[in-house]
Amino acid sequence: MEKDPGRVSSLTERMDPTNLWRQWYETGSRMWTDSLDRGGANYMDPWGLYRRWYEGMENMREQTMRSMGSIGGGNGTDAAAGAWQKGVDMTMENWRKSAENATEMMGMAPRWMEMLDQARENLMAVEQMPKDPLEFAVHWYNATSGPYSEFVQDIVEREEFLEQGSRFLQNYASFYKIYKRQSEEYLHNIQIPTRSDITRVASLVVALEEKVDNIEDAVEDMGDSQAASLADGKISDIEKHLGKVEKKVDKTEEKIEKRLDKLEDKLAKRSDKANDGMEKRLGDLEGKLDGISTAVDRPADTSATDGLGERMDRVEGKLDAVSTAIDQPADTSASDSLSGRMDEVESKLDQVLAALANISSNSEAPASIPANASARVSANASEIRATDAARRKAEDMNVNLAEVNGTGADGQITVEDVRKKGDA
Amino acid sequence: MTEQTFVPADTENFFDKYSQGMRIVMEGAQADTGQTPKEVVWTKNKAKLYRYEPSKEKTHKTPILIIYALINRPYILDLMPGNSLIEYLTSEGFDVYMLDWGIPGDEDKDMSFEHYVLDYIPRAAKKVMRTSGTDDFTLFGYCMGGTMSAMYASLFPDTLKNLVLMTAPTSFPRDSIGLYSLFTNDKYLKPGLLADAFGNIPGEIIDTGNRMMKPVTNYVGTYVGMWERLFEDKPMEGWLAMNKWVNDGPPFPGAAFKQWITEFYQQDKLVKGEIKLRGRRVDLSNIKAPLLNIAGTKDHICSIPQAEATMEYVSSEDKEFFVQDAGHVGLMTGRGAKKGLWPKINEWLAERSNQKDSAGHA
Numbered sequence: 001m002e003k004d005p006g007r008v009s010s011l012t013e014r015m016d017p018t019n020l021w022r023q024w025y026e027t028g029s030r031m032w033t034d035s036l037d038r039g040g041a042n043y044m045d046p047w048g049l050y051r052r053w054y055e056g057m058e059n060m061r062e063q064t065m066r067s068m069g070s071i072g073g074g075n076g077t078d079a080a081a082g083a084w085q086k087g088v089d090m091t092m093e094n095w096r097k098s099a100e101n102a103t104e105m106m107g108m109a110p111r112w113m114e115m116l117d118q119a120r121e122n123l124m125a126v127e128q129m130p131k132d133p134l135e136f137a138v139h140w141y142n143a144t145s146g147p148y149s150e151f152v153q154d155i156v157e158r159e160e161f162l163e164q165g166s167r168f169l170q171n172y173a174s175f176y177k178i179y180k181r182q183s184e185e186y187l188h189n190i191q192i193p194t195r196s197d198i199t200r201v202a203s204l205v206v207a208l209e210e211k212v213d214n215i216e217d218a219v220e221d222m223g224d225s226q227a228a229s230l231a232d233g234k235i236s237d238i239e240k241h242l243g244k245v246e247k248k249v250d251k252t253e254e255k256i257e258k259r260l261d262k263l264e265d266k267l268a269k270r271s272d273k274a275n276d277g278m279e280k281r282l283g284d285l286e287g288k289l290d291g292i293s294t295a296v297d298r299p300a301d302t303s304a305t306d307g308l309g310e311r312m313d314r315v316e317g318k319l320d321a322v323s324t325a326i327d328q329p330a331d332t333s334a335s336d337s338l339s340g341r342m343d344e345v346e347s348k349l350d351q352v353l354a355a356l357a358n359i360s361s362n363s364e365a366p367a368s369i370p371a372n373a374s375a376r377v378s379a380n381a382s383e384i385r386a387t388d389a390a391r392r393k394a395e396d397m398n399v400n401l402a403e404v405n406g407t408g409a410d411g412q413i414t415v416e417d418v419r420k421k422g423d424a
Numbered sequence: 425m426t427e428q429t430f431v432p433a434d435t436e437n438f439f440d441k442y443s444q445g446m447r448i449v450m451e452g453a454q455a456d457t458g459q460t461p462k463e464v465v466w467t468k469n470k471a472k473l474y475r476y477e478p479s480k481e482k483t484h485k486t487p488i489l490i491i492y493a494l495i496n497r498p499y500i501l502d503l504m505p506g507n508s509l510i511e512y513l514t515s516e517g518f519d520v521y522m523l524d525w526g527i528p529g530d531e532d533k534d535m536s537f538e539h540y541v542l543d544y545i546p547r548a549a550k551k552v553m554r555t556s557g558t559d560d561f562t563l564f565g566y567c568m569g570g571t572m573s574a575m576y577a578s579l580f581p582d583t584l585k586n587l588v589l590m591t592a593p594t595s596f597p598r599d600s601i602g603l604y605s606l607f608t609n610d611k612y613l614k615p616g617l618l619a620d621a622f623g624n625i626p627g628e629i630i631d632t633g634n635r636m637m638k639p640v641t642n643y644v645g646t647y648v649g650m651w652e653r654l655f656e657d658k659p660m661e662g663w664l665a666m667n668k669w670v671n672d673g674p675p676f677p678g679a680a681f682k683q684w685i686t687e688f689y690q691q692d693k694l695v696k697g698e699i700k701l702r703g704r705r706v707d708l709s710n711i712k713a714p715l716l717n718i719a720g721t722k723d724h725i726c727s728i729p730q731a732e733a734t735m736e737y738v739s740s741e742d743k744e745f746f747v748q749d750a751g752h753v754g755l756m757t758g759r760g761a762k763k764g765l766w767p768k769i770n771e772w773l774a775e776r777s778n779q780k781d782s783a784g785h786a
Contacts, residue, residue: 141644141645145644145645148640149641152640156606156636157603162606162607163612165612169618170614176621176622180621196530199529199530199531220554224554
């Protein structure tokens with residue numbers, strides 16, 4: 001929207017900070033003057049007291065410096081004492097004037113005079129006269145600051161001081177606010193960026209930084225929570241799990257080894273049983289053969305032998321009769337019959353022999369079944385009897401199998417034997 | 425009898441010193457302050473979080489976070505080598521951090537205690553613990569920073585290992601706050617009007633209010649002391665550093681100033697449990713951490729009753745009120761502090777801080 005140039009010019013003139021400042025100064029001065037007039041005093045500024053006091057010190061210092069030349073050639077102590085006395089007199093004179101001018105309205109004259117008396121007393125009580133301006137000033141401060149501080153304290157606590165101070169501050173604040181606003185408008189009208197504009201940009205930057213900081217905080221929190229959960233729970237959980245897994249692996253390994261050992265033991269036992277069985281059967285067969293042999297060689301039943309002898313006798317008798325008949329071939333049928341019977345006997349004997357042969361062959365055949373196992377066992381026995389698992393374990397544990405006592409079947413070395421040896 | 429004259433023996437030397445003194449008066453004191461090595465570990469707006477001597481071995485695991493006032497610069501705690509509480513604590517093996525509020529700009533006029541206590545301090549505390557790798561920390565509040573620390577401790581007690589409050593007012597009874605009862609009286613002081621007019625309250629106005637507590641000493645005595653030191657060839661560094669600090673007050677953000685005057689000085693709400701920050705009630709009885717509460721008999725900024733009140737309201741079983749015969753600042757700097765307060769703080773904190781394990785791991 002286009003503004004009226006005349007109006008802008010008028011506004012600009014009115015809002016010119018320099019004009020405004022001048023106006024405020026005049027208004028402020030009037031306020032103080034009015035205030036003082038109402039109080040009936042010429043000068044009421046609370047700070048004036050301090051200024052007069054400080055001026056007193058300055059005057060004193062200047063006077064002292066001026067007097068140095070005139071007293072420089074005399075006795076030092078007398079000169080210092082003289083300067084001190086002169087300084088005190090001047091100070092008191094200055095302060096009296098201050099009192100006349102400054103304290104009437106506040107009704108502080110009696111208090112002011114009291115302070116002066118105390119200060120004078122302190123000043124004159126100085127035992128060691130100051131020898132140079134610095135010492136002079138320090139003594140002066142030490143002697144007067146106490147009473148003066150109390151006096152100022154009394155003033156500061158008075159309603160009049162607080163009221164005036166408050167009014168001044170509020171007036172200044174109000175002016176500052178108006179001045180600031182008018183300046184802003186003035187600069188805005190002449191198209192110059194103002195302090196508020198810069199502040200707005202700064203606020204945006206601060207807000208942006210706030211967001212970045214919040215993001216950083218959130219990211220850190222996320223990282224912390226992950227780290228914390230890992231540190232506090234998950235790592236330990238994983239460690240626990242790993243521990244459990246490790247234990248399980250150990251147990252499984254042990255179980256496998258045990259089972260392998262058992263299997264080996266079983267195999268060994270089975271081979272042993274098989275051997276035993278075969279041996280037993282062989283023994284049985286041997287016994288039977290022996291029995292047969294005995295029976296053959298030395299018939300246990302003499303009656304049977306007797307019977308056989310009788311039968312043999314009868315066979316001989318019959319053979320004799322046959323021979324007689326042959327010699328006197330009267331009846332050939334009888335010799336045929338004997339011959340047939342002899343064939344029958346012969347056949348039966350063949351069967352017995354065949355049976356014996358069969359028994360003999362059967363007694364050899366079972367022995368051939370465990371032949372491999374027994375061959376292996378006997379082969380190992382010739383070296384070291386140990387299971388394959390025990391050999392692997394011995395290799396792992398660097399154990400010499402020759403030094404291990406086998407507790408397995410037939411003294412075979414088991415994994416357990418190797419472990420025990422290794423642990424020992 | 426030895427002859428004496430009133431004329432300075434060495435006129436040239438006299439005028440040299442005089443010009444030197446006048447230069448200080450006219451131009452202000454110049455001094456190198458805050459020299460303990462530090463790194464910035466976090467910033468937010470104008471605030472900076474410093475960690476001191478980060479590479480130095482820390483024998484005490486629990487870190488210390490120092491919170492200072494809004495109305496003065498915090499380098500008073502690290503004034504100069506040999507006269508620095510921070511340097512001392514660091515040399516004793518503590519892991520020291522300090523939150524410097526910085527100098528607020530016009531854009532910060534709306535900053536209030538809500539921002540400082542609920543946003544800045546908790547975030548700084550997290551940074552401290554994260555940087556030091558701990559789960560808790562010691563909070564050390566000085567002056568108004570102590571009041572803010574007490575509020576923080578009430579609202580966030582969980583990670584607080586220890587609380588040290590130094591000249592920290594929590595109670596503001598009118599009969600115990602001296603001239604402040606008049607200066608801050610709502611009859612004479614309208615904080616809202618000032619905040620509205622200035623935005624941030626100029627440091628000079630705050631400084632004037634404080635100096636008027638002892639006007640003669642502050643406006644005159646200080647400079648008498650300076651001349652005395654100059655002419656007696658005493659070391660000036662301490663005086664210069666202190667004077668620089670005294671005249672270096674930052675502006676007070678308007679919103680916080682309004683709260684400070686109205687809710688604390690005029691209405692004394694904190695000990696009544698009536699301070700609410702974004703709806704969260706500040707209850708000092710929530711403080712259960714061990715407490716070292718320090719005050720000075722000559723302190724006219726925070727009187728003894730103002731600091732001592734804290735003892736009555738906190739729930740800490742382990743609490744000690746430690747009083748020194750010193751003023752608001754003298755309590756913490758200078759020869760007296762080195763012999764009295766600093767060793768006390770060291771001893772108290774060492775007993776209550778986690779130590780590094782024997783393997784040297786934090």
